[in-house]
Amino acid sequence: MSALRTSGPARAGQYLALLAYLVFLAFPLLWLVSTAFKPAPELASLHPTWIPKDPTLDNFRQAFDEQPLLRAAANSLLAAVSAAVIAVAVATPLAYVTARHRGRLTTAATGWVVISQAFPFVLVIIPLFLVLKNLHLINSVAGLVLVYVVWSLPFALWMLMGYVRAVPAELEEAAAVDGAGRIRTLVSVTAPLLAPGIVATALFAFVTAWNEFFFALVLLKTPEKQTLPVVLTHFLGAEGVADLGPLAAAAFLATLPSLVVFGVLQRRITGGTLAGAVKS
Amino acid sequence: MSSVTTAERPGRARTPRAAPGARPRGPDLGAWFLVLPALLPILVLSVGPLLYGIALAFTDAQSGRTQATRWVGTLNFQDLLHDTLFWESFRIGAVWAVGVTIPQFLLALGLALLLDQNLRFRWLARALAIVPWAMPEVVVGIMWRLVYNPDAGILNETLRNLGLGEGHDWLSGLATALPAVIVVGVWAGMPQTTVALLAGLQNTPRELHEAAALDGAGAWRRFRAVTWPALRPVALAITALNLIWNFNSFALVYVLTNGGPGGRTRLPMLFAYEEAFRYGQFGYAAAMGCVMVAVVSVLIALSLVRRLKGDQDR
Numbered sequence: 001m002s003a004l005r006t007s008g009p010a011r012a013g014q015y016l017a018l019l020a021y022l023v024f025l026a027f028p029l030l031w032l033v034s035t036a037f038k039p040a041p042e043l044a045s046l047h048p049t050w051i052p053k054d055p056t057l058d059n060f061r062q063a064f065d066e067q068p069l070l071r072a073a074a075n076s077l078l079a080a081v082s083a084a085v086i087a088v089a090v091a092t093p094l095a096y097v098t099a100r101h102r103g104r105l106t107t108a109a110t111g112w113v114v115i116s117q118a119f120p121f122v123l124v125i126i127p128l129f130l131v132l133k134n135l136h137l138i139n140s141v142a143g144l145v146l147v148y149v150v151w152s153l154p155f156a157l158w159m160l161m162g163y164v165r166a167v168p169a170e171l172e173e174a175a176a177v178d179g180a181g182r183i184r185t186l187v188s189v190t191a192p193l194l195a196p197g198i199v200a201t202a203l204f205a206f207v208t209a210w211n212e213f214f215f216a217l218v219l220l221k222t223p224e225k226q227t228l229p230v231v232l233t234h235f236l237g238a239e240g241v242a243d244l245g246p247l248a249a250a251a252f253l254a255t256l257p258s259l260v261v262f263g264v265l266q267r268r269i270t271g272g273t274l275a276g277a278v279k280s
Numbered sequence: 281m282s283s284v285t286t287a288e289r290p291g292r293a294r295t296p297r298a299a300p301g302a303r304p305r306g307p308d309l310g311a312w313f314l315v316l317p318a319l320l321p322i323l324v325l326s327v328g329p330l331l332y333g334i335a336l337a338f339t340d341a342q343s344g345r346t347q348a349t350r351w352v353g354t355l356n357f358q359d360l361l362h363d364t365l366f367w368e369s370f371r372i373g374a375v376w377a378v379g380v381t382i383p384q385f386l387l388a389l390g391l392a393l394l395l396d397q398n399l400r401f402r403w404l405a406r407a408l409a410i411v412p413w414a415m416p417e418v419v420v421g422i423m424w425r426l427v428y429n430p431d432a433g434i435l436n437e438t439l440r441n442l443g444l445g446e447g448h449d450w451l452s453g454l455a456t457a458l459p460a461v462i463v464v465g466v467w468a469g470m471p472q473t474t475v476a477l478l479a480g481l482q483n484t485p486r487e488l489h490e491a492a493a494l495d496g497a498g499a500w501r502r503f504r505a506v507t508w509p510a511l512r513p514v515a516l517a518i519t520a521l522n523l524i525w526n527f528n529s530f531a532l533v534y535v536l537t538n539g540g541p542g543g544r545t546r547l548p549m550l551f552a553y554e555e556a557f558r559y560g561q562f563g564y565a566a567a568m569g570c571v572m573v574a575v576v577s578v579l580i581a582l583s584l585v586r587r588l589k590g591d592q593d594r
Contacts (some may be wrong), residue, residue, distance in 0.1 A: 008500070014394060014397060014399060015392065015399065015400075015532075016400055017394055018394050018401060018405055019403055020389050020403075020415070021387075021390075021394070021409075022401070022404065022408060024406070025408040025409060025411070025412070025467075025470075027434070028424055028426075028427050028467065029408075029411060029423070031423070031426055031427050031433075031434045032419075032422075034421040034428060035426050035432075043432055044432070045432075046431060046432075047437060048432050048434060048437050050431070050434070054432035059497055089317075090317045091318055092317045092320065093314035093315065093317060093318065094314065094315050094317070094318035094319070095311075096314060097311045097314050097315050100316075101298060101311060105311075106317065112322070114580070116326070116593055117521060117524065117525070118524050118528075118573070118576045118577065118579075119330070119528075119573070120528045120548075120549060120552070120569050120572040120576065121528070121530070121549070121568075121571060122549055122552040122553060122568065122569045122572070123330065123334070123566060123569030123570065123572070124326070124329045124330055125556075125575060126326075126332045126333055126336060126556050126562050126565060126566050126569070127329040127330075127336060127566075128325070128329045128409075129557075130332075130341075130562070131329065131332075146291050146321075146325060147325065148431075149321060149325075150321050150325040150326045150418060151567065153318065153321070153322060153326075154496035157318070182310060205553055207414065208408060209414070209417070211417065211418075213416065213418050213530075213531040213534075214530050214531060214553075217534075218553075218557055228416075229416050229417075229418040229419075229531075232416075232418050232419065232422060233418060233534075233535060236328040236422075236425075236535070244426060244429065244432055247422060247426070248422070248423075248426055251386060251418075251419045251422040252419075254416060254418075254419055255415050255416065255419050257415070258414040258415065258416065259411065259414050259415075261414070262411075262413065262414035264412055266406075266410060268408065278523060
């Protein structure tokens with residue numbers, strides 16, 4: 001490391017740059033939180049301040065009064081949990097097979113993962129809308145879950161393939177030599193080693209579905225069925241004139257679950273999953 | 281999507297090698313049994329609708345119409361050719377995609393290089409750099425509307441305090457709307473790019489840096505000779521993906537401006553969404569989707585060609 005010692009002025013420059021990034025990344029967040037806790041008179045002031053002089057929870061109360069936030073959060077939770085569980089349950093076996101076997105299936109799977117990144121959703125949502133309408137699954141969380149499962153499959157598959165490849169095949173072969181059958185090997189050798197990866201994948205799928213907006217906007221028509229992101233846009237009003245305090249309060253609340261999950265996953269995110277995917 | 285923010289985007293697709301020691305064998309019956317639960321929903325709900333969507337582009341399908349849907353051949357595409365509003369949205373989509381992707385890449389590269397250094401408060405920047413990723417796009421849009429708010433927003437207040445004018449209505453101004461949403465796009469998409477580049481940086485062998493430094497290479501020379509060559513594959517892959525995701529993005533701009541003012545921020549996805557779900561023109565909107573797929577496919581093809589060339593150069 002000695003050869004890389006950075007000179008004093010260069011270090012100062014680095015800290016200055018870091019400070020600039022911190023400001024750029026943080027100031028919208030701080031403003032959102034500040035707005036959420038401001039009482040109405042301070043919101044109406046023409047000279048807004050960073051820190052609420054008289055912080056209040058009124059905006060949160062008002063937000064719950066104005067829009068069915070609890071119902072929306074319940075819908076979001078239902079959709080996101082179901083989608084995450086189903087997607088992982090369905091993707092894990094596929095990931096296992098594609099990671100362990102070379103061949104056409106693997107090529108097709110990886111090709112599909114790449115192509116799925118390029119779908120403009122409008123080309124998929126119109127036919128899906130028509131199909132789900134015929135199945136009477138429009139305006140139902142069940143229909144949305146179907147869409148979310150398929151939509152989160154590519155990256156679930158991609159992550160899980162990485163985790164499967166990290167499990168040494170020798171372990172499975174040793175179990176086979178010891179006389180364990182295929183299923184037995186999978187259940188008692190492979191599955192426990194895969195478990196942390198499966199949990200991480202499920203959490204990512206959860207956040208993806210919790211945050212999703214476009215499909216929910218198209219497929220859910222009535223307020224009692226809508227998910228949180230869709231209900232949030234109702235605060236904006238027809239003319240885009242918004243009640244700032246409740247809007248900020250509701251937006252702040254809607255972010256908390258994803259922030260918690262990302263907090264839990266942070267080491268994985270910065271540490272390596274994407275690194276593994278990118279360097280292959 | 282959205283720009284959809286999924287946690288983990290595949291950076292590059294390679295046929296995975298069988299783990300060492302695994303006998304390469306074709307999928308037998310048992311393997312198919314494991315594959316089917318995923319294959320069926322994929323075919324029914326992903327590949328199927330995609331093909332159906334392409335077929336719809338050649339029909340006059342509309343919502344709530346009583347007559348049967350008819351094949352109209354390439355009529356929708358001929359109409360699209362003359363639809364100046366669509367091409368305007370296409371131009372805006374291209375400006376937006378490039379305008380977001382390039383600054384995003386440069387800023388993310390800078391941040392990744394900083395985070396790779398042994399700096400204090402690095403953890404704080406790391407944590408903050410992840411947050412935009414975790415936020416629903418709708419919330420990001422709402423948050424920036426609060427920042428941009430002409431009266432109660434912090435941006436104008438800061439400008440007033442610095443004596444830089446009386447402030448603007450950024451999102452409603454014809455000239456400022458597109459740049460304003462581009463700034464939000466850069467902010468929202470920086471985490472993925474930063475994390476991908478940081479991962480690439482951490483794969484660069486440190487000894488190479490030290491050797492170069494001992495040879496008297498300055499920071500810039502070291503970047504050019506050591507860092508960039510190692511980083512290039514990741515950088516190209518993430519840039520191509522960012523261009524595609526940004527071109528197809530929807531939620532952020534829907535919340536910020538809903539395409540306004542006067543269509544200045546109407547991205548292709550917003551246009552197609554309105555055409556399909558406000559005016560019920562399913563066939564026509566599907567044709568727009570086809571054109572967008574075609575453009576994006578060209579982008580993918582170009583990035584693949586570049587990558588193949590890059591591999592040959594080495």
